[in-house]
Amino acid sequence: MSSFQQLALKLGTELLGVRPLAGGVSARVTALDVRLGGPCRRLVVREYGRQDLIRAPDLAAREFHLLEVLYRAGLPVPSPVHHQPGRLVTTFLEGENGTTTAADLRHLAGFLTRLHALDPAGVELPLLPGPGPAPVMPDESLSGSRIRRALHDLDPGECGRLSVLHGDLWPGNTLWQAGHLSAVLGWEDAALGDPLADVGNTRLELLFSQGKGAMHAFTQEYARHRDLNLDRLRFWDLRAALRPCGRLTSWGLEPTVQAQWERRHAWFVRQAGA
Structure with a gap:
């Protein structure tokens, strides 16, 4: 009996079909068609990678409870069903x-402002970790050492109340239907911290995938809803710029795309003042 058949039995359902889903980077994602005495129902099983489980063995339970909170708050997230x-x-x-559109960017910024406005009391998440120690062999192709020196000289300032952070909000973690944001996925990096950490990450991801215009449009829309201190944003842009260092070459990009992203990353670092 397969592990998915065992899971279906545990849920009290009959397994009708199994189909891998595209888009999983840090996890394997599979769709299950199941039935419980009525019409067919489709579920999604997310199986975390080894590195994520080393970092957080309780990741499935933590994400399950977070999704419960977000779903009850009316945010566009999948409803949690089960965890192990x-x-x-x-x-x-x-x-x-x-x-793909300006309206999409408005919806994305609106989602992030709603998430950051949630009261984090009772949400059991880790605090946003620091950038970590400098690697023995820094990624100088992405100016890793220069970014770290600039971060050392910058003061992130006070963020006020901590917010719930998605931690990895990029277009690949969103689903769209009929021009509306139907779901935000991939919550394994969720944490409590400064909301500008999310803003910086999403700015860089939009720059990578869609260019400067999309990045600026998203930033302006977020600023319509929440105060945006541009001096503090420089710090969080640089924190975001550290994330691809030492990892970009492992993302499986086509050579021309990787070269383009490297150029855009260099511009992003410069605009942040490093």
């Missing part, structure tokens, strides 16, 4: 990956 070590089961939501 290393594996999370949620409802399946229809939609296509990616943002």
Whole structure:
């Protein structure tokens, strides 16, 4: 009996079909068609990678409870169904990956402002970790040492109340249907911290995938809803710029795309003052 058949039995359902889903980077994602005495229902099983489980063995339980909070708050997230070590089961939501229009960017910024406005009391998440020690062999192709020196000289300032952070909000972690944001996925990096950490990460991701215009449009829309201190944003842009260092070459990009992203990353670092 396969592990998915065992899971279906545990849920009290009949397994009708199994289909791998595209888009999983740090986790394996699979759709299950199941039935419980009625119409067919589709679920999604997210199986976390080894590195994520070393970092957080309780990741499935933590993400399950976070999704419960977000779903009750009316945010567009899958409804959690079940969890077990290393594996999370949620409802399946229809939609296509990616943002393509100005309206999409408005919806994305609106989602992030709603998330950051939530009261984090009772949400059990780790605090946003620091940038970590400098690697023995820094990634100088992405100016790793220069970024760290600039961060050392910058003061992030006070963020006020901590916010719930998605931690990895990029177009690949979103689903869109009929021009609306139907779901935000991939909550394994969620944390409590400064909301500008999310803003900086999403700015860089939009720059990578869609260019400066999309990055600026998203930033302006977020600023319509929440105060945006541009001096403090410089710090969080540089924190975001550290994330691809030492990792970009492992993302499986086409050579021309990787070269373009490297140029855009260099510009992003310069505009942040490093």
